[in-house]
Amino acid sequence: MPSQTKPSPVKLYDFHPPIEDFRSAVLRGLSLPQKMLSPQFLYDKRGSELFDAICQLPEYYLTRTEMQILQDNAGEVAAALDHSALVELGSGSSQKIRILLKAALQVTTYVGVDISRQHLQEACAALMADFERLDAIAVCADYTQPLPIAAIPELQNHPTIGFFPGSSIGNLEPAEVISFLKTVAVLGDLIVGVDLKKSPIILEPAYDDAQGVSAAFALNVLTRINRELEADFDLSQFEYRAHYNEAQGRIEMAIASLCDQTVHLSDAEIPFCKGETLRTEHSYKYTIDEFQLLAMEAGFHPVQVWVDKQQLFSLHHLRQM
Numbered sequence: 001m002p003s004q005t006k007p008s009p010v011k012l013y014d015f016h017p018p019i020e021d022f023r024s025a026v027l028r029g030l031s032l033p034q035k036m037l038s039p040q041f042l043y044d045k046r047g048s049e050l051f052d053a054i055c056q057l058p059e060y061y062l063t064r065t066e067m068q069i070l071q072d073n074a075g076e077v078a079a080a081l082d083h084s085a086l087v088e089l090g091s092g093s094s095q096k097i098r099i100l101l102k103a104a105l106q107v108t109t110y111v112g113v114d115i116s117r118q119h120l121q122e123a124c125a126a127l128m129a130d131f132e133r134l135d136a137i138a139v140c141a142d143y144t145q146p147l148p149i150a151a152i153p154e155l156q157n158h159p160t161i162g163f164f165p166g167s168s169i170g171n172l173e174p175a176e177v178i179s180f181l182k183t184v185a186v187l188g189d190l191i192v193g194v195d196l197k198k199s200p201i202i203l204e205p206a207y208d209d210a211q212g213v214s215a216a217f218a219l220n221v222l223t224r225i226n227r228e229l230e231a232d233f234d235l236s237q238f239e240y241r242a243h244y245n246e247a248q249g250r251i252e253m254a255i256a257s258l259c260d261q262t263v264h265l266s267d268a269e270i271p272f273c274k275g276e277t278l279r280t281e282h283s284y285k286y287t288i289d290e291f292q293l294l295a296m297e298a299g300f301h302p303v304q305v306w307v308d309k310q311q312l313f314s315l316h317h318l319r320q321m
């Protein structure tokens with residue numbers, strides 16, 4: 001007898017862009033002089049699983065440090081949440097939020113916003129199972145676009161607060177950070193995780209680990225394009241690279257072509273020269289002052305910032321001026 005799948009208790013609002021948008025964004029990115037793809041494309045189901053594996057790596061200090069900051073300051077952060085509905089952008093496996101939910105017993109509504117639909121639904125279902133009081137709502141959407149708040153009845157007439165951990169804000173160019181913060185100002189106060197500037201000796205292995213999980217995560221985007229857009233990337237002819245550009249204050253992640261080759265995608269032929277790179281992600285690092293200046297340009301003022309003892313990572317509480 002085939003087993004019946006239990007219906008998910010999680011309400012899903014699905015604003016996932018259609019496949020044709022993915023196709024045109026990929027074709028556009030691959031026809032630029034510096035080929036590039038939006039980091040959001042890294043997160044299909046497999047990409048989300050690989051990202052979770054990255055979070056467990058000894059080199060990837062970001063996750064454990066941000067979790068430690070949340071643990072050490074749970075009372076203060078929980079107080080900042082007040083009675084708002086908690087809207088987490090790029091919620092992934094919704095692990096960090098658990099620390100806050102344990103401390104903020106007054107919070108009863110959680111909205112996870114993520115582009116990786118199945119992973120998002122599973123994470124919200126797990127939260128509902130573990131926190132009885134909680135209504136967890138899944139919103140599959142691109143958070144760089146205006147948030148579809150008006151289409152979520154649970155958020156009507158309810159104060160909200162935004163939570164954006166994981167240093168995902170570092171994926172945006174500094175000018176984009178300002179427009180992004182202005183867009184998400186609709187949520188009210190924001191709690192944002194920001195990775196701090198530090199030595200390349202710590203930074204580079206975090207993005208290019210000894211086991212090759214970061215490489216598998218980046219190369220998975222080619223597998224996804226092959227599968228969903230019927231392209232013919234030969235993964236053995238590409239390699240992953242990560243480098244800290246100190247002048248720009250960012251990790252530059254890319255996939256380099258190992259030979260001269262042509263990739264086919266729909267009717268397009270995409271030439272790669274040997275050594276040519278396809279940019280997959282930037283991850284900007286900031287000092288506390290640099291990030292607070294950007295936030296102020298976007299109309300926020302810093303209420304508080306929490307940092308770990310080693311000053312690796314920062315968590316900012318921002319309020320609209």
Ligand SMILES: C[S@@+](CC[C@H](N)C(=O)[O-])C[C@H]1O[C@@H](n2cnc3c(N)ncnc32)[C@H](O)[C@@H]1O
Nearest residue numbers: 040043090091092114115116141142143165166
């Ligand atoms: C770096 S991971 C962080 C996950 C988690 N918040 C954490 O701190 O560990 C980025 C998350 O954001 C999601 N994501 C990336 N770009 C997105 C976008 N443009 N819109 C919505 N979700 C996005 C990914 O699916 C992934 O779950």
